[in-house]
Amino acid sequence: MQTSTVFLTLVALCAVSFFIGRHKSRLIGMAGGGLQTLHSLPVHYGYMAALWAGLPALLVFIVWLGVEAPVIRNLVIAELPAEVLALSLDELGLYYNQVVGVALGSVDVGVVDANQVTAAHRYNELLTASRGLKMLLVSLVAVIGGLLAVMRVKPDLRARNHVEDIFTWVLFACSSIAVFTTLGIVLSVLFEAVRFFQVIPMNDFLFGLQWSPQMAIRADQVGASGSFGFIPLLVGTLLISMVAMLIAVPIGLMSAIYLSEYASRRFRAVTKPVLEILAGVPTVVYGFFAALTVAPFIRNLGESIGLSVASESALAAGLVMGIMIIPFVMSLSDDIISAVPNTLREASLGMGATMSETIRKVLLPAALPGIVGGILLAVSRAIGETMIVVMAAGLSAKLTINPLEAVTTITVQIVTLLVGDQEFDSPKTLAAFALGLVLFFVTLLLNVIALYVVRKYREQYE
Amino acid sequence: MSKDAFKNTELIQASLKKRYARERRFQLFGKLAVLLGFVFLFILLFDIVSKGTPAFTQKQLQIAVDFDPDKLGVDASASAEQLRQANFNAVIKSSLRDMFPEVTSRGDKKRLYRLVSIGAEYALRDRVIEDPSLIGQRKDFWLLAHSEAAGYLKGQISRELPEVERKVKDIQMDWLDQLRDKGLTKSSFNTLFFLEGDSREPELAGIRAALQGSFFTLVVTFLLAFPIGVFAAVYLEEFAPRNRITDLIEININNLAAVPSIVFGLLGLAVFINFFELPRSAPLVGGIVLSLMTLPTIIITSRASIQAVSPSIREAALGVGASKIQTVFHHVLPVAMPGILTGSIIGMAQALGESAPLLMIGMVAFIMEVPGGVTDPSTVLPVQIFLWADSPERGFTEKTSAAIMVLMGFLIVMNALAIYLRRRFEVK
Numbered sequence: 001m002q003t004s005t006v007f008l009t010l011v012a013l014c015a016v017s018f019f020i021g022r023h024k025s026r027l028i029g030m031a032g033g034g035l036q037t038l039h040s041l042p043v044h045y046g047y048m049a050a051l052w053a054g055l056p057a058l059l060v061f062i063v064w065l066g067v068e069a070p071v072i073r074n075l076v077i078a079e080l081p082a083e084v085l086a087l088s089l090d091e092l093g094l095y096y097n098q099v100v101g102v103a104l105g106s107v108d109v110g111v112v113d114a115n116q117v118t119a120a121h122r123y124n125e126l127l128t129a130s131r132g133l134k135m136l137l138v139s140l141v142a143v144i145g146g147l148l149a150v151m152r153v154k155p156d157l158r159a160r161n162h163v164e165d166i167f168t169w170v171l172f173a174c175s176s177i178a179v180f181t182t183l184g185i186v187l188s189v190l191f192e193a194v195r196f197f198q199v200i201p202m203n204d205f206l207f208g209l210q211w212s213p214q215m216a217i218r219a220d221q222v223g224a225s226g227s228f229g230f231i232p233l234l235v236g237t238l239l240i241s242m243v244a245m246l247i248a249v250p251i252g253l254m255s256a257i258y259l260s261e262y263a264s265r266r267f268r269a270v271t272k273p274v275l276e277i278l279a280g281v282p283t284v285v286y287g288f289f290a291a292l293t294v295a296p297f298i299r300n301l302g303e304s305i306g307l308s309v310a311s312e313s314a315l316a317a318g319l320v321m322g323i324m325i326i327p328f329v330m331s332l333s334d335d336i337i338s339a340v341p342n343t344l345r346e347a348s349l350g351m352g353a354t355m356s357e358t359i360r361k362v363l364l365p366a367a368l369p370g371i372v373g374g375i376l377l378a379v380s381r382a383i384g385e386t387m388i389v390v391m392a393a394g395l396s397a398k399l400t401i402n403p404l405e406a407v408t409t410i411t412v413q414i415v416t417l418l419v420g421d422q423e424f425d426s427p428k429t430l431a432a433f434a435l436g437l438v439l440f441f442v443t444l445l446l447n448v449i450a451l452y453v454v455r456k457y458r459e460q461y462e
Numbered sequence: 463m464s465k466d467a468f469k470n471t472e473l474i475q476a477s478l479k480k481r482y483a484r485e486r487r488f489q490l491f492g493k494l495a496v497l498l499g500f501v502f503l504f505i506l507l508f509d510i511v512s513k514g515t516p517a518f519t520q521k522q523l524q525i526a527v528d529f530d531p532d533k534l535g536v537d538a539s540a541s542a543e544q545l546r547q548a549n550f551n552a553v554i555k556s557s558l559r560d561m562f563p564e565v566t567s568r569g570d571k572k573r574l575y576r577l578v579s580i581g582a583e584y585a586l587r588d589r590v591i592e593d594p595s596l597i598g599q600r601k602d603f604w605l606l607a608h609s610e611a612a613g614y615l616k617g618q619i620s621r622e623l624p625e626v627e628r629k630v631k632d633i634q635m636d637w638l639d640q641l642r643d644k645g646l647t648k649s650s651f652n653t654l655f656f657l658e659g660d661s662r663e664p665e666l667a668g669i670r671a672a673l674q675g676s677f678f679t680l681v682v683t684f685l686l687a688f689p690i691g692v693f694a695a696v697y698l699e700e701f702a703p704r705n706r707i708t709d710l711i712e713i714n715i716n717n718l719a720a721v722p723s724i725v726f727g728l729l730g731l732a733v734f735i736n737f738f739e740l741p742r743s744a745p746l747v748g749g750i751v752l753s754l755m756t757l758p759t760i761i762i763t764s765r766a767s768i769q770a771v772s773p774s775i776r777e778a779a780l781g782v783g784a785s786k787i788q789t790v791f792h793h794v795l796p797v798a799m800p801g802i803l804t805g806s807i808i809g810m811a812q813a814l815g816e817s818a819p820l821l822m823i824g825m826v827a828f829i830m831e832v833p834g835g836v837t838d839p840s841t842v843l844p845v846q847i848f849l850w851a852d853s854p855e856r857g858f859t860e861k862t863s864a865a866i867m868v869l870m871g872f873l874i875v876m877n878a879l880a881i882y883l884r885r886r887f888e889v890k
Contacts, residue, residue: 069739160785161785164785164787167787168697168701170693171694171696171697172697172701174689174691174697175694175698175702175761178715178761179710181729181754185721185726185728185729188728188733251498252495253495254492254495255492255495257492262492263496274503275500275503278502280873280877281870282814282817283816284845284851285815285866285869285870288510288851288862288863288866326502330499354481354484355485355488356487356488357481357484360488381720383722384722384723386724387818387844390821391848411722414822418728418821419822419826433732439722440721440722440725443725444721447717448717451716
């Protein structure tokens with residue numbers, strides 16, 4: 001609420017600076033014998049004034065937002081009575097959260113002690129003061145910045161260059177967000193994972209054969225420690241991905257071959273977009289399809305021939321995941337096969353080979369590295385796929401390679417561990433980040449290898 | 463020598479039949495693969511549409527409601543506040559008993575009450591608040607049927623099934639048959655589905671809250687991803703020097719495009735919710751996470767369309783004294799805009815269908831209220847589908863499929879728009 005008011009004030013001050021800057025440059029220009037005497041267009045002087053008003057103030061604003069909460073926290077805690085300060089860090093944190101709750105009205109006054117009520121009053125006072133100060137400081141910085149810029153407006157001020165330099169930096173900042181995102185992912189996942197490995201030894205995680213993350217609520221409970229062996233999850237993930245690949249690779253590859261080598265142009269123009277609809281279907285839809293249509297169908301089919309099939313079989317999830325990946329394999333293989341030079345095709349056909357012989361003996365071997373790269377990308381996609389397995393695969397980690405049984409995957413466990421209210425420090429939630437770390441690096445590795453293989457392959461024919 | 467040649471020809475002749483058969487077989491496999499793709503698509507769509515269509519109609523039962531002041535606990539002079547507290551449940555129950563006087567046992571009565579939705583109570587309450595003179599009268603009303611009863615009326619539950627395996631019992635089926643024979647049941651378009659939030663009762667659950675949540679999330683996503691993506695593409699195409707930093711950025715963008723979406727959810731949870739303490743379950747955080755996820759798509763497509771702009775345009779602009787920035791923003795970007803928009807729409811469609819990262823940041827809560835802003839707790843359409851798909855009640859299956867139909871409808875519109883834009887401006 002307050003934050004948006006300050007922000008809007010800032011925007012308004014920028015706008016005012018813009019108009020004053022533009023107006024002043026116009027006046028100076030006209031006085032000097034026309035606008036052409038100015039180095040830049042009046043609008044550039046306006047932009048410059050706005051940027052000078054806005055950027056430093058924005059910086060102050062952001063810094064203030066960052067330090068506001070911790071500073072207030074320290075001030076409030078410093079005034080608490082000594083017996084409260086003697087509490088452990090965690091308890092103090094809880095105590096303080098109640099204070100904030102009372103101050104914001106989300107916690108009932110009746111459940112807290114008198115000290116907390118006083119502290120809550122103090123909190124509110126400090127918050128109001130901080131908000132006032134923030135508003136004042138941000139406006140002040142903006143006004144000073146704007147004034148300084150307006151005062152500098154002269155015919156030989158290179159306003160366009162100034163503005164464009166700043167703008168180029170903004171463009172650079174935008175493109176570096178990709179780097180910060182990667183950094184953010186790695187750091188956040190790594191940070192929590194390290195805390196997880198402080199509780200659970202890394203060896204137990206990487207090579208353990210048992211996954212049952214139920215942690216006891218009280219320390220004296222039976223079976224107090226869960227086990228966090230990662231192998232059953234890995235096997236389950238690979239099993240489902242393998243089923244998916246067994247569906248997607250033959251169908252995707254053969255479709256690509258047929259469409260690029262045999263089909264007429266018109267047939268191709270109609271068929272390809274229709275098959276690509278499969279790629280645009282949201283994964284949650286596939287999950288629903290897998291859980292409510294395919295899984296019961298497979299179970300009934302299995303029962304009718306005397307097999308016992310779990311209702312959340314790996315086969316059902318893998319089959320549907322395979323369907324999802326078909327268009328992915330298809331368009332990648334299509335690109336790769338069409339990149340094989342025509343000379344190879346013509347040479348083989350000219351020697352009297354049939355089309356299928358050309359494809360099998362010449363095109364596919366030539367395209368093999370690229371196709372392998374494409375399949376690796378598809379595998380990475382299958383490993384990271386979440387919704388289908390969350391809805392159609394099992395929850396209990398069973399170490400098996402029988403596709404008719406229920407297995408669980410890395411992504412399913414991440415979702416199960418993190419959905420719902422949990423305290424953030426328990427090994428259970430931290431385990432999800434350890435799994436995320438593994439998932440991130442496995443898919444990253446597959447992608448890097450695949451991209452490398454595909455690029456090498458492309459270079460070969462360029 | 464000539465004999466050998468003859469022999470070879472014979473050999474080739476003899477093998478030809480086999481080779482042609484193999485050729486035909488290979489082609490058949492290709493056709494089969496394409497056909498299988500079509501079959502899968504068809505089964506998927508048919509399954510969803512056949513399951514979801516019934517959800518667009520609702521069943522109502524005509525009940526002669528007796529607004530007995532004694533049962534209501536209030537009389538006609540009551541204030542709106544008192545009316546709100548009145549016991550409409552008792553009124554509906556007694557009216558149902560009046561219609562079927564032969565029902566006496568406790569179990570049967572309970573089954574009888576289960577014909578009408580809980581929502582009927584609130585509908586009646588609103589009617590009476592509007593017109594308090596109804597109190598003391600007896601009037602026919604169309605009341606919403608319970609989802610189980612509606613399932614029978616829609617023909618989804620058959621009597622053939624053993625009674626223990628179905629929720630609708632024989633006696634309820636008899637009552638419903640009687641009502642139907644008397645013309646006291648009707649179907650109408652299910653407006654509730656589009657106007658209401660989530661509910662525990664399938665017949666009352668709607669997608670309005672989820673749609674609004676999706677809308678807010680997409681707005682945040684677009685406001686962040688579109689400018690940042692376009693600026694990043696402009697920088698990389700027009701300004702970036704060839705150096706290590708640029709290479710690093712490019713590698714990162716390509717890798718981010720292949721990072722599993724759930725990992726973005728972990729990022730959102732750890733950074734935006736736990737570190738920056740932004741509100742959980744809010745479209746604001748969902749939008750930020752999804753914008754990080756769609757950025758690579760937007761950057762890659764924008765770069766391609768900026769690259770496709772003819773250099774003569776840039777040279778002409780630079781030649782008449784425009785600066786680099788003016789050249790790009792006044793001349794290059796307008797020409798590249800259709801391509802950029804196409805890519806952005808496709809990115810938005812991806813974001814609309816995405817659910818895994820949103821589960822991580824708590825957008826899976828049960829939300830009945832329609833969110834009013836980007837910081838209100840809310841859910842999105844795909845997550846609503848996920849939640850309903852998990853519900854055991856039969857009535858939710860058709861709701862899930864119907865919500866999927868709505869979601870797919872939006873996706874089709876967005877993709878069609880993208881294709882239209884591409885076709886329209888490709889010619890130029």
